[in-house]
Amino acid sequence: MRWLPLAPSVLVVAVLFVYPLLHFLRFSFDTLHEGRLIRGFSFDAYRAFAGEAYYWLNVWTTLKLAAVVTLVCMAVGYPLAYAIWSVRSPRARRWASFAVMSPLVVSVVVRAYGWLVLLGRQGAANYLLQRAGLTHQPIALINNLTGVVIATVHVLLPFMVFPLLAALDRVDVSLKEAAADLGAPRWQVFRAVTWPLTLHGLAAGAQLVFPLALSAYVTPQLLGGGRVLVLSTLIYQTTINVNWPIATVASIVLMLMTVLATLALLQITRRSGRARGLQPR
Amino acid sequence: MMMGRHVRALVRASVAACALLVAASLAAWSDRGAAAADAPVHLTMFVFAAAGHMDVPEAVVRAYMQAHPNVKVDFVESSNAKTFPQQLAAFKTAPDKPFIDIGYYNADTTTKGLVNDMWQPLDASKIPNLKTIDAQFRQPQDTGVEFAYGPFGLIYNKQLVKRPPTSYADMWGNPAFQHKVVLWDYVLEPVMLAALFNGGSGTNIMPGFQMWSQHTDQIATFIHSNQELENALVGGDGTLAFFDLQIATLWAKQGAPIGTAIPKEGAVAWPLFIEVTRGETPAQLAVLDDLINELIAPDTLTKYSAATLYVPTNRRLPLPANVAAAYPPGALKKVINLDWMSLAKNTDGWNQLWDTMIKAKVH
Numbered sequence: 342m343r344w345l346p347l348a349p350s351v352l353v354v355a356v357l358f359v360y361p362l363l364h365f366l367r368f369s370f371d372t373l374h375e376g377r378l379i380r381g382f383s384f385d386a387y388r389a390f391a392g393e394a395y396y397w398l399n400v401w402t403t404l405k406l407a408a409v410v411t412l413v414c415m416a417v418g419y420p421l422a423y424a425i426w427s428v429r430s431p432r433a434r435r436w437a438s439f440a441v442m443s444p445l446v447v448s449v450v451v452r453a454y455g456w457l458v459l460l461g462r463q464g465a466a467n468y469l470l471q472r473a474g475l476t477h478q479p480i481a482l483i484n485n486l487t488g489v490v491i492a493t494v495h496v497l498l499p500f501m502v503f504p505l506l507a508a509l510d511r512v513d514v515s516l517k518e519a520a521a522d523l524g525a526p527r528w529q530v531f532r533a534v535t536w537p538l539t540l541h542g543l544a545a546g547a548q549l550v551f552p553l554a555l556s557a558y559v560t561p562q563l564l565g566g567g568r569v570l571v572l573s574t575l576i577y578q579t580t581i582n583v584n585w586p587i588a589t590v591a592s593i594v595l596m597l598m599t600v601l602a603t604l605a606l607l608q609i610t611r612r613s614g615r616a617r618g619l620q621p622r
Numbered sequence: 623m624m625m626g627r628h629v630r631a632l633v634r635a636s637v638a639a640c641a642l643l644v645a646a647s648l649a650a651w652s653d654r655g656a657a658a659a660d661a662p663v664h665l666t667m668f669v670f671a672a673a674g675h676m677d678v679p680e681a682v683v684r685a686y687m688q689a690h691p692n693v694k695v696d697f698v699e700s701s702n703a704k705t706f707p708q709q710l711a712a713f714k715t716a717p718d719k720p721f722i723d724i725g726y727y728n729a730d731t732t733t734k735g736l737v738n739d740m741w742q743p744l745d746a747s748k749i750p751n752l753k754t755i756d757a758q759f760r761q762p763q764d765t766g767v768e769f770a771y772g773p774f775g776l777i778y779n780k781q782l783v784k785r786p787p788t789s790y791a792d793m794w795g796n797p798a799f800q801h802k803v804v805l806w807d808y809v810l811e812p813v814m815l816a817a818l819f820n821g822g823s824g825t826n827i828m829p830g831f832q833m834w835s836q837h838t839d840q841i842a843t844f845i846h847s848n849q850e851l852e853n854a855l856v857g858g859d860g861t862l863a864f865f866d867l868q869i870a871t872l873w874a875k876q877g878a879p880i881g882t883a884i885p886k887e888g889a890v891a892w893p894l895f896i897e898v899t900r901g902e903t904p905a906q907l908a909v910l911d912d913l914i915n916e917l918i919a920p921d922t923l924t925k926y927s928a929a930t931l932y933v934p935t936n937r938r939l940p941l942p943a944n945v946a947a948a949y950p951p952g953a954l955k956k957v958i959n960l961d962w963m964s965l966a967k968n969t970d971g972w973n974q975l976w977d978t979m980i981k982a983k984v985h
Contacts, residue, residue, distance in 0.1 A: 373970045376733075376734060376737040376969045376970060378714065380714075393978070395978045395981070457853060461857040462857060563850070566859075568844065568984050570981065580707055581808075582970070583734060
């Protein structure tokens with residue numbers, strides 16, 4: 342009877358998620374012949390996916406994009422979170438947090454188009470680079486991985502900053518004070534006290550950013566110019582082309598990658614949290 | 623005597639009752655006929671969202687609805703690429719409940735629908751205006767109506783391109799357009815053109831794939847929508863593309879620095895079709911026959927042509943003045959007809975070649 346309150350949610354998930362997913366997976370066993378979908382039970386699509394280097398290129402680029410975006414978000418997000426955490430005024434801190442969160446208020450499509458304009462050959466970025474004398478002619482900042490990474494980092498940075506902020510908030514200030522009292526310089530206090538105690542925040546942020554970057558679609562589609570080959574755009578294109586068997590297999594691969602990445606990062610988050618012996622502030 | 627009066631009364635009453643019965647039956651029969659004729663018919667019509675393409679069909683259909691209050695038509699304005707997969711999925715799941723009943727389609731989706739046996743053959747005897755469509759544009763078994771075509775050619779950025787292109791070969795062979803050619807993703811017509819002019823044919827486009835594979839450095843980007851194409855050309859990230867000359871002309875009129883060129887090989891006829899999905903009820907089919915007859919009537923096609931700059935396949939119609947003026951003299955005389963059915967049948971294999979021979983090399 343204790344499980345009875347769960348019944349409505351289980352029913353909703355079963356009907357609106359599990360059943361459509363199984364119905365969708367059914368297409369992976371169909372075949373495509375002369376443009377016509379043939380219902381059947383065949384592993385041709387799986388064999389075709391496994392045997393074609395082009396599809397593995399999509400898998401590799403998807404992983405590469407997610408990894409690069411996550412690392413850049415860590416590199417940019419940690420100092421940003423630390424700077425916000427260091428702000429003493431609560432009001433200033435709220436405004437700073439809002440500034441970090443503000444990209445989420447705007448639709449990702451609008452943001453992607455905005456980056457297209459900013460990073461285009463005649464966009465503001467190239468204009469500033471040329472004015473500063475750093476380049477002599479426009480450089481390609483879109484229709485490649487560079488533009489996709491820039492725009493995706495912009496989209497996903499809040500998901501790295503806020504877990505880090507939460508982790509920083511949980512650092513016991515008295516530990517830092519004790520280290521300083523014992524003669525440790527600021528950089529050593531950071532390295533020996535703050536950094537280890539906030540690693541789980543970094544892992545939590547990666548746990549959010551990496552799967553989201555794996556499945557990013559709008560940004561690679563618009564800023565990649567068809568030259569950044571990721572699984573999400575492959576799925577879209579094969580669906581439009583009525584090659585639903587391949588679209589389904591690619592979707593299965595993407596789902597598996599996302600699940601495995603999430604589980605791996607969850608393990609890292611748990612271990613780093615236990616190992617550092619978290620103390621509330 | 624009394625008995626006789628009673629009998630006469632009985633007979634009069636019986637005759638009256640019979641008369642009433644007959645009258646009631648007649649009334650019921652005519653009511654039934656009237657009810658069938660007025661039975662509500664609900665249809666969903668797809669029109670693709672492109673400059674001017676919705677206006678004339680919508681006006682015709684709304685006028686039809688006013689004249690036939692029992693008919694209700696809902697419009698779906700979107701793109702072929704987005705709507706067709708939904709239609710196909712619905713057709714595979716519930717073939718007797720079409721998601722779209724009638725629609726305007728390009729060659730790509732029309733042929734995909736044909737190979738999946740989705741389109742309803744039309745009864746020419748119920749659509750008199752079908753006879754006005756030129757014989758070369760009539761479809762086998764009248765599976766749909768090819769009612770117009772738009773000339774496709776080359777479009778370019780007028781500010782950045784010093785010498786306008788003169789041939790389709792400029793796309794894959796002119797160094798002036800290196801890293802500047804914008805291609806529609808998985809739109810194989812540039813490959814078919816490269817094949818046609820390099821020893822291939824409509825069924826063998828491998829020479830075209832080989833040509834493009836050797837010149838992938840010509841490609842700037844792959845796009846998926848009209849808006850992306852316009853952005854790429856206006857922004858200068860690409861300067862040359864194979865596209866609809868009518869839409870490009872409208873962009874130029876709206877201020878975009880875009881020029882159009884009919885290559886020396888001729889424009890490509892990009893056909894448009896009206897298709898009815900299989901699975902319609904007899905009542906729906908009757909209304910659809912009427913609607914199609916209206917939509918391909920000579921005056922409707924003339925208005926459509928004037929609004930979209932597409933050329934009617936009723937060749938006896940004089941071209942509207944703005945259509946004749948929109949294209950260079952003689953541009954509409956020499957038109958390349960691509961093998962759309964071959965494209966539909968070979969799409970899955972050719973798309974794989976697009977991936978492995980072109981996109982993988984551009985990556």
